Amino acid sequence: MTVELQNQQKSKPLSDNWITTFGFILALAFLVGETIIIAVDLFYGTDNPYVGILIYLVGPAILVFGLLLVPLGMIWEHRRRLRGVPEKKLPVFDLNNPRHRLNLGIFAIVTTVFLALSMVGSYQAYHITESTQFCGLACHQVMQPEYTAYQNSPHARVDCVQCHIGPGADWYVKSKLSGVGQVIAVLTNSYELPIDTPIENLRPARDTCEQCHWPEKFYRAVEKSLTYYASDEENTPYRVDLLLHVGGEPGLKNPSRGIHWHVGLDHKLEYYASDEDRQKIPWIRVSYDDGRVEEFVDSEVEGFDPATIPAGKIRIMDCIDCHNRPSHRFHSPFQAVNEALEFGRIDPKLPEIKLNLIELLQQDYPTTHQALETIENELLDKYKEQMAEDPSLQTTVNQAIEETKRIYGKNFFPEWKVEWSKFPWHIGHFEFPGCYRCHNDKHTSVNGDKVISNDCALCHTIIRQGEGWDNIDNLEYKEQKFLHPRGYEDAWVGQNCHECHGPGMM
Ligand code: HEC
Ligand code: HEC
Ligand code: HEC
Ligand code: HEC
Ligand code: HEC
Ligand code: HEC
Structure with a gap:
């Protein structure tokens, strides 16, 4: 009887088992599904980065899983037969019935x-892994500071992936591959805080920022009004209004002018930064379409030889070389308190409130709670x-307390070792060198007598300026030179603002 059974089994192929059959059906179903979706993606070309994972990661993974089941089932069947376990009789299936x-x-x-539902399901699962909440909180918990800053930025409604990945499957896969290393680092607790900045291989801004902001459509000038409050009894305000020469010539390709000249269409600007934070820039090259090339070297770096620049370290200047924190800005106490006072979230009539808040926010705390x-x-x-x-002051003080806590929560993350001083800001030159990394009158052209200019009027015109509660709302419009507040007037000349106003200084 057993011999008969074994003979009967031997005559059947090893592939005749449930695991193999299931694996085969699964692989076949996903092969068909994949073919259809890839065809749709090719013909209708969705720019949606989300489609990438389904087609190129989840689909193939299931397909491979199904294919693996085929030999696994055969091995299992082989072992079962060796052990001589009798086959359970299966019901007979008759298509005539x-x-x-x-x-x-x-x-x-x-x-x-x-199967259709599970495909939709994996698509949705993908959607979730790429959603902003997921990026910022669920998976990338370590990015909580960036997520918080992002929610308070002008880009709060732009998805993380639109700047960090952009459209197309290739960058999606690249980012997920580098993500694997990061996930391992998080799981094994082997990452360093704060998260490194700048990001070494961020996708060129051409494919991200320029999906929404067109360099051809930049503005001629932007008025910027800034109000600061002194650390005195009355929180004396000082106001300066700048007309920023943002530039760009709508409709004109050549020549581009003003601040956005750097990303103009008739030339390419390259630079080399000798430090990780891109704060020190000893070498710059501008190559124009008409063949002209200009090179600038920092005359303060003695005997700098461009030939010593390590391979792959030359960067083409793009949006994020100035707008490096378009959505993750951490404000200094100085900036944040000034803004809260200016917009009335904290009452500037509270005596010495500016000084008190700066002192409190500048301290080091071990935890947010504390x-x-x-x-x-x-x-x-x-x-x-x-x-x-x-007693009527009680509400005012309570309001100040709530707002100060909010400022702290938005800008300081002791658990993640994150605060403004560790993330340089490249726009302007107040707390970090910013534009002055190049525009400091020290970068001299190699073949001429030109320097990258530090002339205040190159970038902005001061159109209104004044100090004191009685003045700042009735300032006269006129072009003028900068007068440092609090009676210092010209005392700053010869020094850069950030040397006195930068991290650790005030
Ligand atoms: C408007 C574009 C934009 C959006 C939207 C955006 N980022 Fe960023 N992100 C940047 C830029 C630019 C940098 C800095 C790159 C550099 O300096 O090299 C950056 C840096 C980072 C860093 C590196 C650490 C640091 O602070 O520099 C992390 C982490 C990060 N972003 C996470 C996120 C998360 C999470 C989201 C969504 C909640 C998000 N980003 C949304 C543009 C963006
Ligand atoms: C998906 C579209 C989108 C992308 C991608 C995007 N932005 Fe924006 N950006 C916007 C919108 C919309 C606003 C206007 C927000 C507002 O006025 O509140 C804006 C505003 C800005 C502003 C003005 C901010 C201010 O304070 O008024 C700057 C600067 C800027 N973006 C730079 C960038 C840079 C740099 C990148 C790439 C790293 C980028 N954007 C990527 C949509 C985008
Ligand atoms: C040389 C530095 C620099 C580069 C490079 C640069 N910008 Fe700007 N951009 C500025 C400055 C300075 C302002 C003035 C407003 C401000 O303070 O944000 C500005 C303003 C803007 C604004 C807001 C205009 C407004 O009405 O407030 C947008 C949007 C913008 N830039 C996008 C871009 C994009 C996109 C790129 C890349 C193609 C880019 N910028 C490259 C320095 C730069
Ligand atoms: C290479 C361009 C450039 C040069 C040169 C320059 N500035 Fe600025 N300046 C800026 C930009 C950009 C901002 C930032 C405006 C903003 O906040 O968006 C700024 C901001 C300021 C502010 C406001 C401070 C703040 O809170 O950011 C003052 C005041 C100022 N500049 C004065 C000067 C004076 C005085 C000079 C000449 C010694 C000068 N600047 C030279 C580009 C320049
Ligand atoms: C990587 C170096 C570098 C940085 C950083 C930089 N610039 Fe420049 N900038 C240059 C060079 C080079 C030129 C051209 C100098 C020349 O040919 O005279 C220039 C020219 C300019 C011009 C004149 C453009 C014209 O109309 O011809 C303005 C305005 C300007 N920069 C503003 C800024 C501002 C504002 C910032 C900071 C937000 C800044 N730059 C940051 C390198 C830089
Ligand atoms: C030599 C150091 C030094 C330099 C350089 C300097 N400042 Fe100041 N600045 C100070 C000091 C000190 C105060 C505080 C004065 C006080 O409150 O009595 C101050 C106060 C201010 C204030 C008023 C707000 C406050 O807290 O009192 C503004 C605005 C300001 N500086 C802007 C600038 C700008 C813009 C530059 C660059 C063009 C600059 N400063 C360069 C030392 C400097």
């Missing part, structure tokens, strides 16, 4: 619906007597 035909029909429909507690207690303590004299 109407009931059997009905069952087959139902089975086919259910399977098709199930910071918020200290801020509340210290402010209540500082204004205790005044509130006792004038």
Whole structure:
């Protein structure tokens, strides 16, 4: 009897088992599905980066899984037969039987619906992994500071992937491959905080920023009004209005002018930064379409030889060489408090509030919790007597406490070692060198007597300026030179703002 059974089994191929059959059906279903979706992607060319994972990662993975099941099932069947385990008799299936035909029909429909749903499901799962909440919180928890800053940025409605990945499957796959290393680092706790900046291989801005902002459509000038409050009893305001020569000539290709000249269409600007943060720039080259080439070298770096620049370290200047934090800006206490006072979120009539808040926000705290507690207690303590004299101050002080906590929560992340001073900001020249990395009158052209200019009027015109509560709302419009507030007037000349106003200085 057993010999008979074994003989009967031997005559059947090893592939005749459930695992192999299932694997085969799975692989076949996904092969057909893949072919259809790839065809759709090719013909209708969705620019959606999301489609990438389904077609190029999930689909093939399931296909390979199905194909792997085929030999696995055969090995399993081989072992089963060696052990001589009798085969369970399967029900006979007869297509001439109407009931059997009905069952087959139902089975086919259910399977098709199930497979279709699982494809939609994996597509949706992909959507979720690429959603902003997921990037910022679920998977990339370490990016919480970037996520928080992002929510408060002008790009709060632009998805992370639109700047970090952009359209097309190739960058999607590249980013996920580098993501694998990051996931391992997070799981094994072997990453360094804060997260490194700048990102070494961010996709060129041409494929991301320029999907929404066209260099041909930049503005001629932008008016910017800035108000600062002094660290004195009255929080004396100082206001300066700048007309920024943002530039770009709508409709004209040649020549481009003003601040956006750097990304103009008639030339290419390249530079080499000798430090990781791109703060020190000893060499710059401009190559014009008409064949002219100009090279500038920092005369302060003695005997700098462009031939010593390591391979692959020359960057083509693009948007993020100035707009390096379009969506993750961490503000300094100075900036954040000025802004809150200017927009009335904190009442500037509270005596010495500017000084008090700067002092509180500049301290180092081990945890956010402790910071918020200290801020509340210290402010209540500082204004205790005044509130006792004038109970109406209570609401004002409470409002200041709430706003200061909000400022702290948005800009300081002690758990992640993140705060403004570790993330240079390249626009302007107030707290970081910014534009002055090149525009400091020290970068001299190799073949001429030209320098990259530091002339204040090159980039902006000061059109209004003044100090004091009585003045700042009725300032006269006129072109003028900068007068440093608080009576220092010209005392700053010969020094850069960031040398006194940068991290650790004020
Ligand atoms: C408007 C474009 C834009 C959007 C939207 C955006 N980022 Fe960024 N992100 C950048 C740029 C530019 C940098 C800095 C690159 C550099 O300096 O090399 C950056 C840097 C980062 C860094 C590196 C650390 C650092 O602070 O420099 C992380 C992490 C990050 N982004 C995460 C996110 C997450 C998470 C989201 C979505 C919640 C997001 N980004 C949305 C443009 C963007
Ligand atoms: C998906 C579209 C989109 C992408 C991609 C995008 N932006 Fe924007 N950006 C916007 C919109 C919309 C605004 C206007 C927001 C507003 O006015 O509140 C804006 C505003 C800005 C502003 C003005 C900010 C301000 O303070 O008023 C700058 C600068 C800017 N973007 C730079 C960039 C840079 C640099 C990148 C690439 C790293 C980029 N953008 C990528 C849509 C985009
Ligand atoms: C040389 C530095 C530099 C480069 C390079 C640069 N920008 Fe700007 N951009 C500025 C400055 C400075 C402003 C002035 C407004 C401000 O303070 O944000 C500005 C303003 C803007 C604005 C806002 C205009 C407004 O009305 O407020 C947008 C949008 C913008 N840039 C996008 C871009 C994009 C996209 C690129 C790349 C193609 C780019 N920029 C390259 C320095 C630069
Ligand atoms: C290479 C271009 C450039 C040069 C040269 C330059 N500035 Fe600026 N300046 C800027 C930009 C860009 C900003 C940032 C405006 C903003 O906040 O968007 C700025 C900001 C300022 C501000 C406001 C401070 C702040 O909070 O950012 C003052 C004041 C100022 N500049 C004064 C000067 C004076 C004085 C000189 C000449 C010694 C000068 N600048 C030279 C580009 C320049
Ligand atoms: C990597 C170096 C570099 C940085 C950083 C840089 N610039 Fe420039 N900039 C140059 C060079 C080079 C020129 C051309 C100098 C020349 O040919 O005279 C130039 C020219 C300019 C011009 C004159 C363009 C024209 O109309 O011909 C303006 C305005 C300007 N820069 C503003 C800025 C501002 C504002 C910033 C900061 C937001 C900045 N630059 C940052 C290198 C730089
Ligand atoms: C030599 C150091 C030094 C340099 C350089 C300098 N500042 Fe100041 N600045 C100060 C000091 C000190 C104060 C505080 C004065 C006070 O409150 O009595 C101050 C205050 C200010 C204030 C008023 C806000 C406040 O907290 O009082 C503004 C605005 C300002 N500086 C802008 C600038 C700009 C813009 C530049 C570059 C063009 C610059 N400063 C260069 C030292 C400097």
